Amino acid sequence: MTESSGGRVANKIAIVTGAAAGIGRAIARRLAEEGASLVLVDIDAAGLAETKRLIAAGSQPAMTLTADVTEEEAVKALFALVLSAHGHIDILVNNVGGGTSGHVWEAKVEDWDFIMRLNLRSAFLCTRAAAAHMRERRAGRIVNLSSGAREGTPWTAYYIGNAAYAAAKAAIHGFTRHAALELAEYGVAVNAVAPGPIETERTAPGFRQIEHLEYGPIRATPLRRIGTPEDIANAVLYLASDEANYITGTTLAVAGGR
Numbered sequence: 440m441t442e443s444s445g446g447r448v449a450n451k452i453a454i455v456t457g458a459a460a461g462i463g464r465a466i467a468r469r470l471a472e473e474g475a476s477l478v479l480v481d482i483d484a485a486g487l488a489e490t491k492r493l494i495a496a497g498s499q500p501a502m503t504l505t506a507d508v509t510e511e512e513a514v515k516a517l518f519a520l521v522l523s524a525h526g527h528i529d530i531l532v533n534n535v536g537g538g539t540s541g542h543v544w545e546a547k548v549e550d551w552d553f554i555m556r557l558n559l560r561s562a563f564l565c566t567r568a569a570a571a572h573m574r575e576r577r578a579g580r581i582v583n584l585s586s587g588a589r590e591g592t593p594w595t596a597y598y599i600g601n602a603a604y605a606a607a608k609a610a611i612h613g614f615t616r617h618a619a620l621e622l623a624e625y626g627v628a629v630n631a632v633a634p635g636p637i638e639t640e641r642t643a644p645g646f647r648q649i650e651h652l653e654y655g656p657i658r659a660t661p662l663r664r665i666g667t668p669e670d671i672a673n674a675v676l677y678l679a680s681d682e683a684n685y686i687t688g689t690t691l692a693v694a695g696g697r
C-alpha cells in the first residue's frame with residue numbers, strides 16, 4: 440500500500456534498527472508497504488542498501504544510516520540527523536539484538552557483556568533519544584524486540600546454552616514495561632514483541648541441524664512450524680499502528696503458542 444492509498448502507518452516517520460537483514464529488514468518492508476517513511480539503521484551498509492532496494496516501489500523513499508547503536512555518541516548523532524531531515528519521529532523499532540554465550544558453567548564474561556550491550560544498551564540509548572522527543576510531542580510508538588528466550592529456550596539451553604541472551608531479553612520486557620509507565624501520561628506507547636524461533640539467513644542453518652532432535656524447535660512449538668520474519672513484522676506493524684491505541688507496556692508473544 441502506498442502513500443496515495445493510505446496505509447496503516449501512512450506518512451509516519453519510522454526508525455528501524457538492525458534493518459540490514461532478517462527480522463529488521465522484514466519490519467522495514469512491512470512498515471513501508473503500509474505508508475511509513477523509513478529510516479534504516481545498521482552497521483552493515485551493503486545490507487542497508489539492499490533493504491532500501493527491496494522496499495516496494497511506490498513506497499516513500501527510505502533513508503539509510505550506518506551507525507553502531509550500542510555507542511552513545513553515534514545514537515545521539517543519528518537522532519539529530521533524523522530530526523533535522525524529517526522534523527519529527529513517530530515510530531522507533533529497537534530491533535538490534537542477538538549473540539551467543541555458551542553454557543552458563545563455561546560462558547565468557549566478554550560474551551555476557553557483549554550480549555547485554557547489543558540487546559539492552561542499544562534499546563536504552565535509542566529509547567532515551569526517541570522518548571525525549573516523543574514526550575515533548577506527546578505522541579509516539581516504541582516497539583522493542585524481546586524473545587521467547589526471556590523465559591528460557593529449551594533447544595538453546597539443551598544444545599548450546601545462552602543464559603546471557605535469555606537474561607537480556609527478560610530485561611527488555613522489564614524495560615518496556617517501566618518505560619511505558621513513565622511515558623504513558625505523555626501519550627507515548629512502549630511495547631515489545633517476543634518472537635519464537637524465526638527463520639532468517641542467519642538462523643536457518645542452525646535450526647536445520649537440530650529440528651529433528653528431541654528438544655528441536657518445531658517439536659517444542661505448538662503450531663509446529665518455525666516462524667517467518669513476516670510473522671514478526673505484522674505484529675510490530677500492529678503495535679506501531681493506530682489499531683493499538685489502547686495498548687502500552689505489553690510484551691506480545693509471537694511464538695507459535697510456546
Ligand SMILES: NC(=O)c1ccc[n+]([C@@H]2O[C@H](COP(=O)([O-])OP(=O)(O)OC[C@H]3O[C@@H](n4cnc5c(N)ncnc54)[C@H](O)[C@@H]3O)[C@@H](O)[C@H]2O)c1
Nearest residue numbers: 457459460461462481482507508535536537584586634637
Ligand atoms: N531470529 C530469531 O529466531 C529471533 C527470535 C527471537 C528474537 N529475535 C530478536 O529479533 C531481533 C532481530 O533478530 P534477527 O534474527 O533478524 O537478527 P540478525 O542477526 O539476522 O540481524 C541483526 C541486524 O542487526 C545489525 N547489527 C548488529 N549489531 C549492530 C549494532 N551494534 N548497531 C547497528 N546494527 C547492528 C546486524 O548487522 C544485522 O543486520 C533481535 O533483537 C533478536 O534477538 C530473533
